[in-house]
Amino acid sequence: MTKLSDESHVSGVAKATSLLLGSKSAVYKLSKWVAILSIMAMFLSLMTGVIVRYVLSTNLGWVSEVPNLFFPWLTMSAIVAAAAKNEHIGINLIVDNLPSAARHLVTFATNALAVTAFGVMAYYGLDVIEIAGGQRLPITKVPMSWAYWSVVIGFIALAIVSLINIALLLTGHDEHDASQVPQGEEVL
Template sequence: MTDKKSSRAVRCLDKTIKTGIVFMMIAIASLTFYQVVIRYGFNRSSSWSEEAIRFIFIWCSFLTIAMGVREKLHIGINIIVSLFSERLQKIIEIVGYIAIMLFSGNLVYYGWGVVMSTRSQTSPALGIPMSWIYLSVPVMGAIILFYCIIEIMNTKNELRLLGKGR
């Protein structure tokens, strides 16, 4: 796959995830409003909407974590790294992504085990398989793995350009 096609695929994935997050946030806000109106306006409770909000929030949170990795929005300690040369900073960045990949690989592996072991369980109010909810963990891990691979490739290209500049 060429870089242009690769970057188009990455942009498509980014846009899909971001659009999904927006729709999930709208769903959470709408269902929360519905729940408040039902509870305080009609003095009834809605167990299904509470469960739906919780499940949508789980998926939304995990997809947002993956986008945080993509956008480099997570907390980092740059004060020490900034003392090193630009080349060494890039190497440290790659090592950081490898560490994230190891963690994400565990999320995929063990998360899939949880998905498989919860296939027969259903949620009390919605009656959907709990494995769909737990699937958010390995999906997040896989997306983070993908983004880390992309970032490592980009950082290696930057390292190569730094080497040619000497």
């Protein structure tokens, strides 16, 4: 009877770990697509502006506003994608050489601090959105809050990634395992 309950416990942990890793992968893929679409929007608008300028000898004023709208989304989505893949900037020399229990404690504390910090920044970012909501770009009349939403959503996504990291740690998953090192970009 004990063997059966141990197997069901291991199966439950494996399912939870799989769900958590799948969630991190979904956050990564979504943020990657936001980055791709942001780059495409900026490139197409700027290319349109160049073509119109040289073919028609006129300017499209709205072209200069597009990067103001999409560059913050590109930046935050890249930060979230890096965090979801554990590829953010970090110095792991000391942490990687700690005993397993100490490494888990440091990882837990770091992610708990990240959840708190990102949550606070997202919360106060809502104040910035409220202030910027009344400001509009001069030509397109798009509210400046559009760009600031990227920061709030990005910090929320970073907090979620950190929560997932904590949950993975609690299920016994070690992000420092060699098996977690990415072997190149997966297919879109």
